[in-house]
Amino acid sequence: MSTQLVQAVWGGILFGSVYGLMALGLTLVWGAVRLLNLAHGAIFVVGSYIAYFVVSRLNLPILVALPIGVLGAAAFAYLMHLIFIRPVIGKPGFDNSTLIATVGISIAVSAAAILIFNPEYKVIPPVIGGNFTVSNVQITKQGLLVIASSLALFGLVYLFLTYTRLGMAIRAVSQQQEAASLMSIPVVRTYGMVIAISGALAGLAGVLLSPFFFLNPNSGFNPMIQALIVTIFGGLGSVRGALVAGFVLGIFESFVEVYYGVAWAQPGVFLLIILMLILRPNGLFGIGEVRRL
Amino acid sequence: MSAQVAATAGATRPPLDVAAAPWRRVSPYTVGGTALLALVLPLLLVRLNIGTYLITLLILFFVQAVVAQSWNLIMGYGGIYSFAQVALFAVGGWTSGVLVHSLGWNPFFAILFSPLVAVVAALGIGLPTLRLRGVYVVLLTLAFHELARVFTVTGPRFISGGGYGLVTVQTFQFGDAIGDQRTIYLYYVAALMFAIATFVIWRVIHSPLGVAMTALRDSETYAVSRGINQFRVRIVVFAISAFFTGLAGGYSTHYNGGISTTIFDFPRIIDLLAMIVIGGWGTFGGPILGAGIVIGLDQYLVALGDYQTLILGLALAGIAVFAPQGLWPLIRRLYENYLAPEPLKPAVEVSPAAPHDTTEEL
Numbered sequence: 001m002s003t004q005l006v007q008a009v010w011g012g013i014l015f016g017s018v019y020g021l022m023a024l025g026l027t028l029v030w031g032a033v034r035l036l037n038l039a040h041g042a043i044f045v046v047g048s049y050i051a052y053f054v055v056s057r058l059n060l061p062i063l064v065a066l067p068i069g070v071l072g073a074a075a076f077a078y079l080m081h082l083i084f085i086r087p088v089i090g091k092p093g094f095d096n097s098t099l100i101a102t103v104g105i106s107i108a109v110s111a112a113a114i115l116i117f118n119p120e121y122k123v124i125p126p127v128i129g130g131n132f133t134v135s136n137v138q139i140t141k142q143g144l145l146v147i148a149s150s151l152a153l154f155g156l157v158y159l160f161l162t163y164t165r166l167g168m169a170i171r172a173v174s175q176q177q178e179a180a181s182l183m184s185i186p187v188v189r190t191y192g193m194v195i196a197i198s199g200a201l202a203g204l205a206g207v208l209l210s211p212f213f214f215l216n217p218n219s220g221f222n223p224m225i226q227a228l229i230v231t232i233f234g235g236l237g238s239v240r241g242a243l244v245a246g247f248v249l250g251i252f253e254s255f256v257e258v259y260y261g262v263a264w265a266q267p268g269v270f271l272l273i274i275l276m277l278i279l280r281p282n283g284l285f286g287i288g289e290v291r292r293l
Numbered sequence: 294m295s296a297q298v299a300a301t302a303g304a305t306r307p308p309l310d311v312a313a314a315p316w317r318r319v320s321p322y323t324v325g326g327t328a329l330l331a332l333v334l335p336l337l338l339v340r341l342n343i344g345t346y347l348i349t350l351l352i353l354f355f356v357q358a359v360v361a362q363s364w365n366l367i368m369g370y371g372g373i374y375s376f377a378q379v380a381l382f383a384v385g386g387w388t389s390g391v392l393v394h395s396l397g398w399n400p401f402f403a404i405l406f407s408p409l410v411a412v413v414a415a416l417g418i419g420l421p422t423l424r425l426r427g428v429y430v431v432l433l434t435l436a437f438h439e440l441a442r443v444f445t446v447t448g449p450r451f452i453s454g455g456g457y458g459l460v461t462v463q464t465f466q467f468g469d470a471i472g473d474q475r476t477i478y479l480y481y482v483a484a485l486m487f488a489i490a491t492f493v494i495w496r497v498i499h500s501p502l503g504v505a506m507t508a509l510r511d512s513e514t515y516a517v518s519r520g521i522n523q524f525r526v527r528i529v530v531f532a533i534s535a536f537f538t539g540l541a542g543g544y545s546t547h548y549n550g551g552i553s554t555t556i557f558d559f560p561r562i563i564d565l566l567a568m569i570v571i572g573g574w575g576t577f578g579g580p581i582l583g584a585g586i587v588i589g590l591d592q593y594l595v596a597l598g599d600y601q602t603l604i605l606g607l608a609l610a611g612i613a614v615f616a617p618q619g620l621w622p623l624i625r626r627l628y629e630n631y632l633a634p635e636p637l638k639p640a641v642e643v644s645p646a647a648p649h650d651t652t653e654e655l
Contacts, residue, residue, distance in 0.1 A: 030428070036427075036431060038431075084610050084611075084614050085614075087615065088614055095427060096613070097613045097617050100610070101613045103563065103566060104605075104606045104608070104613065105607075107559070107602055107605065107606040108602070108606030108610065110602070111600070111602035112603055221559065225436075225439065228432050228435075229436070232429060232432050236428065266443055267443055273432075274421050274436070281425060
């Protein structure tokens with residue numbers, strides 16, 4: 001096989017799983033809470049900085065830092081829910097308020113990260129080091145770990161939503177909030193749980209991805225935009241859509257990058273999504289119900 | 294007969310709703326006084342030690358307020374969450390920048406093309422986006438923002454200037470005026486732009502078009518069923534908004550003598566958003582007030598560095614959640630109590646979720 005092809009496929013699968021991992025959290029929150037969480041990138045950054053802090057200042061191994069970062073991100077997301085999202089749930093201006101509030105939170109987080117640490121690029125060690133080559137393309141073990149954990153998480157989230165009590169409550173709330181509350185499902189608490197879970201996913205993505213992209217106070221922004229695109233491509237609120245769209249877009253971007261140059265990768269993706277929205281306005285697996293926004 | 298008497302008496306004009314006769318809520322004395330103040334202000338300020346600095350602040354305020362108002366027109370009034378406003382500003386800036394820089398046109402002539410090209414760009418962005426709703430609009434407009442950024446960084450050299458943007462564009466020249474005199478002229482150009490934009494946006498808000506767009510925001514199904522063409526209304530408003538944003542972009546290029554690619558940085562969007570939110574989202578005066586507050590505070594907070602961004606972010610989130618009306622209602626109440634020509638009728642309580650349920654509407 002030619003080097004280019006292997007590189008494109010490898011990069012595509014890696015990017016795809018990365019986008020999927022980020023998009024999974026976004027799509028969960030959108031599906032259940034109808035909240036476009038523009039602070040998702042900020043939560044990603046919070047998780048990574050906590051892990052960085054644990055590794056570099058407390059000198060603990062990355063395997064200890066990983067769960068701490070994930071839990072920290074989840075706690076941060078839950079805190080955000082308590083302060084800024086819970087007060088407006090059910091109020092008329094919910095869309096406006098939360099959209100702006102999450103934008104505000106995201107810049108506050110990046111400013112706080114600059115103040116606490118500094119604007120320089122940070123390195124988090126990979127969870128597993130080492131690499132091997134397949135026809136001149138370097139394949140890192142960390143990359144394989146990212147792909148594996150992304151797939152595993154999709155499976156877990158799917159099982160969680162289908163078979164557990166809380167998962168069923170989440171689905172009930174996202175389908176019919178009023179009916180769910182009549183069935184004595186604690187709606188607001190379910191919202192909080194979903195946001196915390198989504199935060200944990202973002203934090204995990206942050207810790208796992210930082211060895212690739214390095215870590216700086218704004219490093220969550222680009223993955224978030226990509227995840228948004230993936231979410232919309234796959235259909236907002238659809239877990240399956242996020243998985244498929246993540247790989248489709250990742251591989252597409254990677255092929256464009258390898259064969260036409262890096263400068264065309266992002267414009268290409270944007271053109272693809274614009275075409276997609278004209279042809280199928282609800283995304284690949286979207287449900288026709290977008291009237292609430 | 295008695296109706297005629299009542300009509301000629303003038304004193305018994307029936308109190309109308311704001312939307313029905315907006316001009317009756319505006320006192321000519323207030324407008325005249327403000328205009329006179331705006332004309333005289335630079336002549337007074339220039340005598341102060343820091344006068345020139347204050348005038349440049351006012352110019353900055355005019356430019357930002359125009360952009361914030363246009364953005365508020367589509368975001369606050371139209372309910373279209375477009376994040377392409379900075380991109381449209383850049384389109385305007387680059388248009389006249391390239392015309393002057395590469396073709397050697399006069400800036401005063403070139404700037405006339407900024408709003409036109411921005412409108413064309415807005416139509417290009419609007420055609421795929423405006424049929425969509427909410428989040429989809431956010432995402433697609435952010436995508437256009439990103440595309441514009443990539444294009445200005447990696448595009449042809451006469452646009453990208455090698456990745457930095459246009460760094461040496463000829464500035465506005467008024468005969469051979471220099472120093473303070475030139476600053477005063479620049480002030481007048483900016484003030485004129487601001488006045489025109491404000492007036493047109495005020496007219497649009499109170500026109501049938503503006504009412505249609507607010508109706509679409511509040512209850513799309515109802516508005517459409519009353520015969521409002523959703524797409525046409527939105528694209529016209531989007532174009533109007535782009536027109537003034539592009540104009541402000543062109544002015545800013547020739548004022549600063551260039552336009553750099555850092556204009557696409559996220560904090561720029563945040564600043565504009567903060568103006569709208571702090572002043573009052575979906576109110577006429579909100580963005581103007583917000584622009585004044587944000588620009589004024591920036592001068593004090595700039596020493597704080599990154600704490601400023603932190604404070605701004607938290608303020609944005611806090612105001613959006615706990616005081617979504619912003620600060621404008623406070624000012625508005627003062628105006629209505631002391632300066633407006635006739636007292637305001639007590640507002641009819643209409644729940645925004647179901648406007649057609651109230652008997653007063655029908």
